[in-house]
Amino acid sequence: MSFTPNVRRPGAPRTARRAISFYAALLIAGASAACSDSNPFLSPASRENRISTFSVWTLTGSNPTFPAAMLFTNLTAERPQVLSNGSVNFEVAFDLTGDGKVRFIPARALVPQSPAGAPVVGLQRSSSAFNALTRAPERGYTDDSTLVVGVNEVVLVRLASAGCIYGEPYYAKVAVDSVIASERRIVLRTLVNRNCGYRALTEGLPNT
Incomplete structure (x- = not known):
């Protein structure tokens, strides 16, 4: 009676090979994403981007009931205040300098010790025109520091406290269209x- 031993051929088990192939595919996808500057792991976009125009008044020298700030995550103009729960109702407030330029004031710069904390806001001046600016950079923002710009200048905004599950920010662009000093x-x-x-x-x- 002959006996043929069950000899396993060298190499990784089939389950291990499948796992390796799966992780290799993930690495390849990640490398491709890096080359295309996109992230394949983001949830599908559900909100359309739209251009909106707002009037805000200055923190100083204006009617104290008029909106002087923006809550970009809700697309609303607000009068800055600390709410009853200790949070603030805005992300960036606005004022004018003596020479008529616009001062962007992040919430933490205006209310540094809000009881419930204020959102983290990064600002960056852009050298591009509003319509020419098609994608926000990932880097180059200064968090929670004021920025002064003139009419027709564009500011990039990174909203790190947008409420996303994994902490991803919202990005925005803002142009100062005009200043009515009077x-x-x-x-x-x-x-x-x-x-x-x-x-x-x-x-x-x-898409990205």
Whole structure:
């Protein structure tokens, strides 16, 4: 009676080979994403980007009931205040300098010790025109520090406390369209990408 031994051929077990193939595919996808500057692990975008125009008044010298700040995550103009729960109702407030330029004031710069904490806001001056700026950079922002710009200048905004599950920020662009000094009023044009982690700054449903 002959006996043929059950000899396993060298190499990784089939389950291990499948696992290796799966993780290799993930690495390849990650490498491809890095090359294309997109993130395949983001949730599908559900909110369309739209350009909006707002009038805000200055923190100083204007009617104290007029809106002097923006809550970009809700696309609303607000009068800055600390709410009853200790949080603040805005992300960036606005004022004018002596020479008529616009001062962007992040919430933490205005209310550094809000009882419930204020949102983290990064600002960055852009050298591009509003319409030419199609994608927000990941780096280069200064968190919670004021920024002064003139009419027709554009500011990039990173909202790190946007409420996304994994902590991804919202990104936005803001142009100072005009300053009506006699009214202490500032006209802003903005586009906020309210899809967690997406950096596209063009109108419509973003892909990245």
